[in-house]
Amino acid sequence: MQNPNVSVDCVVFGFDKEKLNLLLIEQKLADKRKVQYALPGDLILEEEGLDQAASRVLKEISGLSGIYLKQFEAFGDPHRVKDIKDLEFLQSYRENPQARVITIGYLALVKMEDFAPEASSFAEKVFWQDIEELPSLAFDHDHIVECALEKLRHDFIREKTGFELLPERFTLGQVQRLYETILGKKLDKRNFRKKILKEELVTATNQKQKGVLHKPARLYELSDLKNGHNP
Amino acid sequence: MQNPNVSVDCVVFGFDKEKLNLLLIEQKLADKRKVQYALPGDLILEEEGLDQAASRVLKEISGLSGIYLKQFEAFGDPHRVKDIKDLEFLQSYRENPQARVITIGYLALVKMEDFAPEASSFAEKVFWQDIEELPSLAFDHDHIVECALEKLRHDFIREKTGFELLPERFTLGQVQRLYETILGKKLDKRNFRKKILKEELVTATNQKQKGVLHKPARLYELSDLKNGHNP
DNA sequence: TCAAAAGTGTTAAAAGTACACCCATGA
DNA sequence: TCATGGGTGTACTTTTAACACTTTTGA
Numbered sequence: 411m412q413n414p415n416v417s418v419d420c421v422v423f424g425f426d427k428e429k430l431n432l433l434l435i436e437q438k439l440a441d442k443r444k445v446q447y448a449l450p451g452d453l454i455l456e457e458e459g460l461d462q463a464a465s466r467v468l469k470e471i472s473g474l475s476g477i478y479l480k481q482f483e484a485f486g487d488p489h490r491v492k493d494i495k496d497l498e499f500l501q502s503y504r505e506n507p508q509a510r511v512i513t514i515g516y517l518a519l520v521k522m523e524d525f526a527p528e529a530s531s532f533a534e535k536v537f538w539q540d541i542e543e544l545p546s547l548a549f550d551h552d553h554i555v556e557c558a559l560e561k562l563r564h565d566f567i568r569e570k571t572g573f574e575l576l577p578e579r580f581t582l583g584q585v586q587r588l589y590e591t592i593l594g595k596k597l598d599k600r601n602f603r604k605k606i607l608k609e610e611l612v613t614a615t616n617q618k619q620k621g622v623l624h625k626p627a628r629l630y631e632l633s634d635l636k637n638g639h640n641p
Numbered sequence: 642m643q644n645p646n647v648s649v650d651c652v653v654f655g656f657d658k659e660k661l662n663l664l665l666i667e668q669k670l671a672d673k674r675k676v677q678y679a680l681p682g683d684l685i686l687e688e689e690g691l692d693q694a695a696s697r698v699l700k701e702i703s704g705l706s707g708i709y710l711k712q713f714e715a716f717g718d719p720h721r722v723k724d725i726k727d728l729e730f731l732q733s734y735r736e737n738p739q740a741r742v743i744t745i746g747y748l749a750l751v752k753m754e755d756f757a758p759e760a761s762s763f764a765e766k767v768f769w770q771d772i773e774e775l776p777s778l779a780f781d782h783d784h785i786v787e788c789a790l791e792k793l794r795h796d797f798i799r800e801k802t803g804f805e806l807l808p809e810r811f812t813l814g815q816v817q818r819l820y821e822t823i824l825g826k827k828l829d830k831r832n833f834r835k836k837i838l839k840e841e842l843v844t845a846t847n848q849k850q851k852g853v854l855h856k857p858a859r860l861y862e863l864s865d866l867k868n869g870h871n872p
Numbered sequence: 873t874c875a876a877a878a879g880t881g882t883t884a885a886a887a888g889t890a891c892a893c894c895c896a897t898g899a
Numbered sequence: 900t901c902a903t904g905g906g907t908g909t910a911c912t913t914t915t916a917a918c919a920c921t922t923t924t925g926a
Contacts (some may be wrong), residue, residue, distance in 0.1 A: 460717035486691035
C-alpha cells in the first residue's frame with residue numbers, strides 16, 4: 411500500500427568518460443502529443459524504509475538496480491506541483507492526485523556503460539541526458555537536480571570517492587578527466603598526479619594501453635585498501 | 642489540517658559558555674507516574690512548507706521563536722516507534738495514532754541565555770539538558786540526535802559560523818572555548834588566535850574585561866563584514 | 873604572594889600552486 | 900613527420916603544528 415504523502419525522487423548521475431549525464435524519464439501522458447520529462451520517483455510503500463523505497467522505485471521505473479543511492483534532502487514546498495501537465499499526470503497514476511506530497515531526494519553517481527535503463531511503469535522512455543543540455547522538468551525537479559549537483563560536487567571534493575566510475579584498469583588521465591568533469595573545472599596535470607599517487611588509492615600495473623594514437627599510458631587499478639570499503 | 646504522515650523534529654542545541662545542551666520536552670502522558678523525554682516535534686500542516694512547519698512546531702511546544710532551523714536529514718524507518726510508551730502517547734495526541742510517520746530533522750544552535758523555553762501543547766515540561774547526560778528519548782530520537790551532532794560538528798568546522806552564540810563583546814578565550822565545546826576537543830591557544838585574527842571576522846575594541854581574577858582580556862566584536870551575512 | 877587566564881613568536885614540516893619540455897604511438 | 904595525450908621536477912608560497920614563558924589582576 412502506498413503512502414499518499416511521501417515520495418522519493420532519484421537523481422542518478424552517469425559518467426561516460428567525458429560528460430556527466432542525468433537519468434530522466436519521459437512520462438506517459440494521456441495526450442500523446444505532449445511530452446514531459448521528470449526524475450524517476452514515486453510514492454513510498456507503507457512498509458518500506460526510505461532507502462529501500464528509493465532503490466525499489468528506481469528499479470521499477472528504469473530497470474536499474476544495484477545502485478548506491480544516498481539521501482540528500484527533503485523537499486516539501488506545499489506548491490511543488492507547478493503545472494497543469496503535472497496535475498494531468500498525477501490524475502492518471504495516483505489514487506489521491508491532489509494529495510500533498512513531500513519528497514525525499516536521493517543521489518547516485520554511476521558508470522553509464524554499466525547501466526542500460528529500460529522504461530516501465532509510468533515511464534514512456536528512460537534515458538541519459540547530458541547535464542549541459544537538460545530540458546525543463548516536471549514538478550520541482552529542476553530545483554531538486556540543482557541541489558543534487560551542488561551536493562555531489564561538495565561531497566566529491568572531500569571524500570575520496572568516484573573511482574567506481576572507472577573501468578577496472580584505468581589511466582591517470584582518465585581519473586583526471588573524471589575529476590574535471592564532476593568538478594566542472596580544469597586541473598593541473600602534474601599536481602593532480604602527485605596528489606593522487608601520494609594518497610595510494612591506486613596501484614600501477616605493468617600493462618599499458620594499446621592501439622591509441624599517442625604514447626600509451628600506464629594502466630592503474632584500485633588499491634586493495636580502497637577496494638575494501640566502498641559503500 | 643495535519644498531514645498524518647509527515648512530521649518535523651527540532652534538534653536545538655544551546656550553548657551556555659561552557660557546555661552544549663539540548664532542548665528536550667517531557668511528554669504529557671495519561672499515567673502521570675511515567676515520564677518520557679523527546680525532541681520537540683509534530684506533524685506538519687497541509688498548507689505549510691517544511692521549514693515553516695519546523696519553526697511553528699518549535700514555537701508551539703516550547704515558546705521559542707526566531708531560531709534559524711536548518712533541515713539536516715529525513716528519517717523514515719517504518720518501525721521508528723519502538724516502545725509501548727510511544728504508542729500510548731500517540732493515542733492521546735494523534736488522530737491516526739498508528740499511521741506511519743516520516744520525520745524531517747531540523748537543527749539549530751543558539752545561545753541558551755537568549756531562550757527561556759516554556760512548555761505548552763503536549764509538553765509537560767521543556768528544558769535544556771547537558772548533552773553529556775542525555776536520558777534515553779522517545780521514538781528514534783536518540784538516533785536523530787546522534788545524526789544531528791555529527792552534522793553540527795561537520796558544518797561548524799568549515800563554515801565560519803557560531804559567533805552568534807557569543808555576547809555582543811567577547812574575549813578570544815570565549816571564542817576558543819566555544820569551538821572547543823562544540824568540536825569536543827582542545828585547541829592550541831596561539832594557533833587558534835592566529836587563525837581567527839587572520840580571518841578578520843572579529844575586530845578588537847579598546848575595552849577590557851573588569852572584575853575578573855586574572856589578567857583582563859581585550860574585548861572583541863563581530864566585524865561589520867560578518868555581521869552582514871548571517872543566516 | 874598566589875592562582876588564573878591573557879597574551880605573545882619561532883621554527884619545521886606539509887601541502888598547495890605554477891610552470892615547460894620531451895616521449896611514444898598510429899595515421 | 901605530425902598530431903595526440905603521456906609523462907616528468909623544481910621553486911615558491913601558504914598552511915599547519917608544536918611548543919613555554921611573561922603579564923595583569925583580585926583575593
